[in-house]
Amino acid sequence: MTTPALLDIRDLTVEFATRRGTVQAVRSVDLAVAKGQTVGIVGESGSGKSVTSYAVMRILDRAGRIADGSVHFSGIDLRAARERQMRDLRGREISMIFQNPRAALNPIRTVGRQIEDVLREHAQAGSGDARRKAIEALEQVRIARAAERYDAYPFELSGGMCQRIVIALALACRPQLLIADEPTTGLDVTTQKAVMDLVRDLTRERGMATILITHDLGLAAAYCDAVTVMEKGRVVETASAEAIFQRPAHPYTRTLMRATPRPGIGLRDLLPEGSAAPMPPSPDPREILLTVRGLSKVYPAKGGGRLFGRRRDPAGEFRAVDDLSFSVLRGESVGLVGESGCGKSTTSSMVMRLLDASAGSIVFKKVELADVPARDFARHPLRPKIQMVFQDPTDSLNPRWTAARAIADPILRFRTVSGAAAIRSRCEELARQVGLPLDLLDRFPHQLSGGQKARVGIARAIAPGPDLVILDEPTAALDVSVQAVVLNLLADLKRELGMSYLFVSHDLHVVRLLCDRVIVMKGGRIVEEGTAADVLERPEAAYTRELIAAIPHPPARSAA
Amino acid sequence: MLRILVDRLLTTLPALAGVVVVCFLLTRVLPGDTAAYFAGPAATPQAIEQIRKELGLDRPVPEQFGRYVTELARGDLGQSLTTGQPVLADLKSxxxxxxxxxxxxxxxxxxxxxxxxxxxxxxxxxxxxxxxxxxxxxxxxxxxxxxxxxxxxxxxxxxxxxxxxxxxxxxxxxxxxxxxxxxxxxxxxxxxxxxxxxxxxxxxxxxxxxxxxxxxxxxxxxxxxxxxxxxxxxxxxxxxxxxxxxxxxxxxxxxxxxxxxxxxxxxxxxxxxxxxxxxxxxxxxxxxxxxxxxxxxxxxxxxxxxxxxxxxxxxxxxxxxxxxxxxxxxxxxxxxxx
Missing domain, CATH: 1.10.3720.10 (MetI-like)
Structure with missing residues (x-):
């Protein structure tokens, strides 16, 4: 490199003291960021990408320490710097923005005051002009009515707005380096695009360098000059963004690339080459399993509802789901897509009969279910026939139950099988179906990996032999390589067991891979409906086009 | 803010009523005879009976309770027999x-x-x-x-x-x-x-x-x-x-x-x-x-x-x-x- 790097990390090793001895979270990592350059660090959970950035900022947990290597920023040795000097650098020279913006802000301090705190700490403002400068900082991240927002608390703002505040906070003192740690995870795609564009524009304007830490290869490709891929604490590959997507050299990079859902591929293409049999064509569905007609959910007006930037009628009531009609055939999977607040989860809760509909009918297996009150549905004969797989595989399992007990729960509840031995053998059969090794059945959730927990959740859902399974973002919390496996498992199970899926998701690519038909929702209504290929490749509604355009795409590859 | 305050105060009323009832009943169930205590160890049964009447302790419990509540409503917490002062004055001091x-x-x-x-x-x-x-x-x-x-x-x-x-x-x-x-x-x-x-x-x-x-x-x-x-x-x-x-x-x-x-x-x-x-x-x-x-x-x-x-x-x-x-x-x- 001709120009001296702004940030130069050499041979960095970070250790954590745990109860089972020291663990090396980051091993001999080399990374250089030049002035004005944007570098992506890509990796799955546990790859050490966040720990690397915390080590640069020297904000590691008490248990963590830099064991070896050097970190230089503009010629300053950060490893040897005194804490006082580090405090000056943090926020003024190197800033950070985080995942989960709402939690990253102090919940009981107005956002304006939080920006002021940073400005004053670094002597960028005095008591006289702090307020004005904080409002300027808010205006720079394109927050409308900044003077009003100054007095807002984080809970009064949307997630995307909170992330803008965090960015304003990070950029308030005009630092030279911005570290963005998964800045858009948990945000909608359109919000993600807005936030990332904002970061790119602001850093470009100011000639800042950026490190973008993400698990999303597409995002890294769209916004970075160079990409570093990490696996298990090591850097496996560093190259320019273009090169890494055209000619991924390391096998891990290739696996990661393959597993990322993208246009023009099938489910099997996500898995490593030659590892799975080709997908047989799905049977042609004929019989109608579920029909929803005129389904609505209306919430009465409430104080504080002004935060929903959504259409409300004059009476002030909030129509979460508005006159929705669709049907699901036997053996078919239907995707319900939309951004947060579009009513997709409310719809699935009503179909699942967890929530009473305000109006409309739900006919499942020729029985009207909308009349059954939600609290009585638990004892309804059709209850075992509708099951659900939840978004967070960890939180949806009882931490004090073994995998076997969790899977057996619906069996015990519906008494489909009786006798301890019979239940156990049914659990084992289910575990085999979802590909969970039998010796893991007696483990507790904290002893299982994310993918294994997802399998337990799926086994539990299919235990009573359902006809309809509602999948509520079942892979949103999983790494892409695990997501690839779980999606394929779901597709195989559906065909083997002849089930139908109602797949709720915000990720259009994932929906296209798994679903036959797609319903795009916005503001409680259906915007567009059609076969997955039609909706994604020839979208008709403007909103669908907007959604698709917002997804960051990895550049097309010639070879895998 | 004032509304919340008033609402909150209203919810405390049942608790207060419960305290009044339970406290009254508990003091009646306690062993020990007030009249006998105040008559002193040398008192005759007639004297004890006399004191009991004066204190109204010979009446049925519901009637005693009624009287207690009526007095309470007037802000009268009764008289302490030990100090001879109104209870309210004692508490105040x-x-x-x-x-x-x-x-x-x-x-x-x-x-x-x-x-x-x-x-x-x-x-x-x-x-x-x-x-x-x-x-x-x-x-x-x-x-x-x-x-x-x-x-x-x-x-x-x-x-x-x-x-x-x-x-x-x-x-x-x-x-x-x-x-x-x-x-x-x-x-x-x-x-x-x-x-x-x-x-x-x-x-x-x-x-x-x-x-x-x-x-x-x-x-x-x-x-x-x-x-x-x-x-x-x-x-x-x-x-x-x-x-x-x-x-x-x-x-x-x-x-x-x-x-x-x-x-x-x-x-x-x-x-x-x-x-x-x-x-x-x-x-x-x-x-x-x-x-x-x-x-x-x-x-x-x-x-x-x-x-x-x-x-x-x-x-x-x-x-x-x-x-x-x-x-x-x-x-x-x-x-x-x-």
């Missing part, structure tokens, strides 16, 4: 003494426990952390009458630093003009430094006894709550923004950690009201606690009922204040209640 002692103990405990708890959380595993644990364990394990006696033995009997543990002022000083009923404040307001010093010397040991008792839960909760908040994302943001350690710990972490501490404070205060009864006995403190105990031993119903009612009202008011404090500390509470 003694409540400030108890309140002063309790608040003094609580403030003392806060002054020590909050910094200790914060320090223990910030420097987890350090000397301060261990000290916090030892103080907390000792505080909860030692009963108040024992710590009280121990302190008296040490500071009065052995070292001779503190005055005789007899009341709120030493026998040569006179009470300051009543303003709040708190001698410490009243003497300062009147500019009587000598009286203030005397009052402080007297309150030091009983106050310390209560403080040691109250210290443990406050320090523990402060530490636990601080630990949780220090691990929160927004504290990491504050650190990453280069804010000073003081700003991060006090403005960002502690203000968020204070809610559970305030909740505990309410509970600790009610424990202290109970502990007060014993401490007042040990230090001959002329408060409502010792008053109630004496009345109870004498089977003197009216003061006991008055005491329990006064404590219930005090506790309700305190909880109301805590609820309001929540709204001030956490903006989310206020908007949820609206």
């Amino acid at each position: 003694r409540l400030p003494a108890s309140a002063e002692l309790t608040l003094f103990g609580l403030v003392l405990a806060l002054v020590v426990a909050l910094p200790l708890g914060i320090l223990a959380a910030v420097k987890q595993g350090s000397l301060a952390d261990h000290l916090c644990r030892i103080v907390a364990t000792a505080g909860v394990s030692l009963p108040v009458f024992f710590t009280g006696l121990l302190l008296v033995y040490l500071f009065y009997f052995v070292l001779g630093w503190s005055p005789a543990p007899l009341g709120r002022l030493d026998s040569f000083a006179s009470a300051p003009p009543t303003l709040t009923g708190f001698y410490l404040l009243d003497s300062l307001a009147a500019g009587e430094v000598e009286t203030f010093r005397s009052a402080l010397a007297q309150i030091a040991l009983p106050g310390l006894t209560l403080a040691i008792f109250a210290l443990a839960p406050i320090a523990r909760i402060t530490r636990a709550s601080m630990l949780a908040v220090l691990g929160a994302d927004f504290v990491r943001t504050a650190r990453a923004a280069g804010l000073s350690g003081r700003k991060v710990v006090i403005t960002y972490a502690f203000r968020n950690a204070v809610l559970p501490v305030v909740t505990t404070l309410g509970m600790v205060f009610s424990f202290l009201l109970g502990a007060n009864v014993l401490v007042e006995k040990v230090f001959a403190w002329p408060g409502v606690g010792s008053y109630a105990v004496e009345a109870l031993i004498a089977s003197d119903y009216a003061p006991v009922q008055g005491f329990v009612l006064a404590m219930a009202i005090l506790y309700i008011v305190l909880n109301l204040l805590i609820d309001l404090a929540y709204g001030l500390i956490d903006p989310r509470v206020g908007s949820a209640a609206a």
Whole structure:
């Protein structure tokens, strides 16, 4: 490199003291960021990408320490710097923005005051002009009515707005380096695009360098000059963004690339080459399993509802789901897509009969279910026939139950099988179906990996032999390589067991891979409906086009 | 805000009614015969019967209750048979003494426990952390009458630093003009430094006894709550923004950690009201606690009922204040209640 790097990390090793001895979270990592350059660090959970950035900022947990290597920023040795000097650098020279913006802000301090705190700490403002400068900082991240927002608390703002505040906070003192740690995870795609564009524009304007830490290869490709891929604490590959997507050299990079859902591929293409049999064509569905007609959910007006930037009628009531009609055939999977607040989860809760509909009918297996009150549905004969797989595989399992007990729960509840031995053998059969090794059945959730927990959740859902399974973002919390496996498992199970899926998701690519038909929702209504290929490749509604355009795409590859 | 206040006060009415009924019934079930006690050991059965009639104790219980409630509605808490004074007057003169002692103990405990708890959380595993644990364990394990006696033995009997543990002022000083009923404040307001010093010397040991008792839960909760908040994302943001350690710990972490501490404070205060009864006995403190105990031993119903009612009202008011404090500390509470 001709120009001296702004940030130069050499041979960095970070250790954590745990109860089972020291663990090396980051091993001999080399990374250089030049002035004005944007570098992506890509990796799955546990790859050490966040720990690397915390080590640069020297904000590691008490248990963590830099064991070896050097970190230089503009010629300053950060490893040897005194804490006082580090405090000056943090926020003024190197800033950070985080995942989960709402939690990253102090919940009981107005956002304006939080920006002021940073400005004053670094002597960028005095008591006289702090307020004005904080409002300027808010205006720079394109927050409308900044003077009003100054007095807002984080809970009064949307997630995307909170992330803008965090960015304003990070950029308030005009630092030279911005570290963005998964800045858009948990945000909608359109919000993600807005936030990332904002970061790119602001850093470009100011000639800042950026490190973008993400698990999303597409995002890294769209916004970075160079990409570093990490696996298990090591850097496996560093190259320019273009090169890494055209000619991924390391096998891990290739696996990661393959597993990322993208246009023009099938489910099997996500898995490593030659590892799975080709997908047989799905049977042609004929019989109608579920029909929803005129389904609505209306919430009465409430104080504080002004935060929903959504259409409300004059009476002030909030129509979460508005006159929705669709049907699901036997053996078919239907995707319900939309951004947060579009009513997709409310719809699935009503179909699942967890929530009473305000109006409309739900006919499942020729029985009207909308009349059954939600609290009585638990004892309804059709209850075992509708099951659900939840978004967070960890939180949806009882931490004090073994995998076997969790899977057996619906069996015990519906008494489909009786006798301890019979239940156990049914659990084992289910575990085999979802590909969970039998010796893991007696483990507790904290002893299982994310993918294994997802399998337990799926086994539990299919235990009573359902006809309809509602999948509520079942892979949103999983790494892409695990997501690839779980999606394929779901597709195989559906065909083997002849089930139908109602797949709720915000990720259009994932929906296209798994679903036959797609319903795009916005503001409680259906915007567009059609076969997955039609909706994604020839979208008709403007909103669908907007959604698709917002997804960051990895550049097309010639070879895998 | 006023609406919330009124709503909150209305919900306390059933609780108060329950306190009145239960307290009345409990005093009637207690063993011991008021009439026999006041007639004295040499009284004839006729004399006892006479007294019983005068006190209205020969009437059926529902009728007695009716009369009690009617009088209560007029603000009449009855007459104490031991002191011969109206219970209301007795409580009025003694409540400030108890309140002063309790608040003094609580403030003392806060002054020590909050910094200790914060320090223990910030420097987890350090000397301060261990000290916090030892103080907390000792505080909860030692009963108040024992710590009280121990302190008296040490500071009065052995070292001779503190005055005789007899009341709120030493026998040569006179009470300051009543303003709040708190001698410490009243003497300062009147500019009587000598009286203030005397009052402080007297309150030091009983106050310390209560403080040691109250210290443990406050320090523990402060530490636990601080630990949780220090691990929160927004504290990491504050650190990453280069804010000073003081700003991060006090403005960002502690203000968020204070809610559970305030909740505990309410509970600790009610424990202290109970502990007060014993401490007042040990230090001959002329408060409502010792008053109630004496009345109870004498089977003197009216003061006991008055005491329990006064404590219930005090506790309700305190909880109301805590609820309001929540709204001030956490903006989310206020908007949820609206």
